[in-house]
Amino acid sequence: MKNFIDIKDFTAEEINALLNSAIEKKNHNLSSKEILSGKNLILFFEKNSTRTRLSFDLAVKQLGGSSIILNGSDIHLSSGKESLSDTIKTFSLYSDGVVMRVNKHQTILDTIEVSSVPIINGLSNLSHPCQCMAGLMTIIEEKGSLENLNITWFGPITNVAHSWIEAYSKNLGFKFSIFSPDRSRDLYLSKITKYKENLNLESIIHNQIDDEILSTADVIMTDTWQSMGEETDEQVIRELHDFRVTKTLMNMAKKDCIFMHCLPANRGQEVEETVIDGANSRIWEEASNRLHVQKQILRILI
Ligand code: CP
Ligand code: NVA
Numbered sequence: 001m002k003n004f005i006d007i008k009d010f011t012a013e014e015i016n017a018l019l020n021s022a023i024e025k026k027n028h029n030l031s032s033k034e035i036l037s038g039k040n041l042i043l044f045f046e047k048n049s050t051r052t053r054l055s056f057d058l059a060v061k062q063l064g065g066s067s068i069i070l071n072g073s074d075i076h077l078s079s080g081k082e083s084l085s086d087t088i089k090t091f092s093l094y095s096d097g098v099v100m101r102v103n104k105h106q107t108i109l110d111t112i113e114v115s116s117v118p119i120i121n122g123l124s125n126l127s128h129p130c131q132c133m134a135g136l137m138t139i140i141e142e143k144g145s146l147e148n149l150n151i152t153w154f155g156p157i158t159n160v161a162h163s164w165i166e167a168y169s170k171n172l173g174f175k176f177s178i179f180s181p182d183r184s185r186d187l188y189l190s191k192i193t194k195y196k197e198n199l200n201l202e203s204i205i206h207n208q209i210d211d212e213i214l215s216t217a218d219v220i221m222t223d224t225w226q227s228m229g230e231e232t233d234e235q236v237i238r239e240l241h242d243f244r245v246t247k248t249l250m251n252m253a254k255k256d257c258i259f260m261h262c263l264p265a266n267r268g269q270e271v272e273e274t275v276i277d278g279a280n281s282r283i284w285e286e287a288s289n290r291l292h293v294q295k296q297i298l299r300i301l302i
Helices: 012-027 051-062 084-094 105-114 129-143 159-168 182-193 211-215 234-243 247-252 283-301
Strands: 040-045 066-071 097-101 119-121 150-154 175-179 219-222 258-261
Touching (some): 119 283, 129 159, 129 258, 159 182, 211 247, 258 283
């Protein structure tokens, strides 16, 4: 493992091994503080972040390393005064790895061409693999394994949903269904064309809620209707109302169906408060697992 850019870059065995190690180390409170001793990570954010910033910063420190957080506006890259290539070569001089949150996924792909240190995708407009890994970890902890689970996604097909599609395509044992309006699907398809993704989406994406699939759902997830840096499409917003995660929707799923959300959430829009703050919500478990899964990514990469 050289970089951590997308779920598609790894085999099912690698993903399972990473998740199992993260869970084991979390459960046995196994710390290996010296593992990043003398190492420095740059955490670079072109867009806002609460969890990714905090969890990576803490993960590095808990493993004995140091970190420097840079916002886009802090460095010459954002004003166009310095090229991406020169910026990344400079990062490589002063660090042992870089976590990047970027507006354009292409920035990460261009970065790995010139970086001499490992690069971790901390969210792009295309994908959010660390979030998906934390979600997978949360589900395994809750349900025991991913085997035969029916995992469902309602609402916009965002960067987080994309990483879930990639995880599903690795045959990790779970079924996956997305319920989303046609326009949201079309916007997603036009976005992934640019990145030449080769995914079988026909069987996954539904433009109407299928009561049969819903009745056997073990997990229901959603995401904000307004992702960072995306233009507001009023038609999509109107159509998304049919795909809100409501108490009524949750009641149609299995009794022990859990709700997950990457956060930040817009309570009352994509999800009702009674769901996100209800007994079956696992949003805080998922958010705290960002730390544990990212520690394992750092142990492997750095
Ligand atoms: N879920 C997530 O990545 O949160 P932040 O945007 O707060 O980092
Ligand atoms: N889809 C959201 C995820 C935030 C963690 C966004 O890109 O803003």
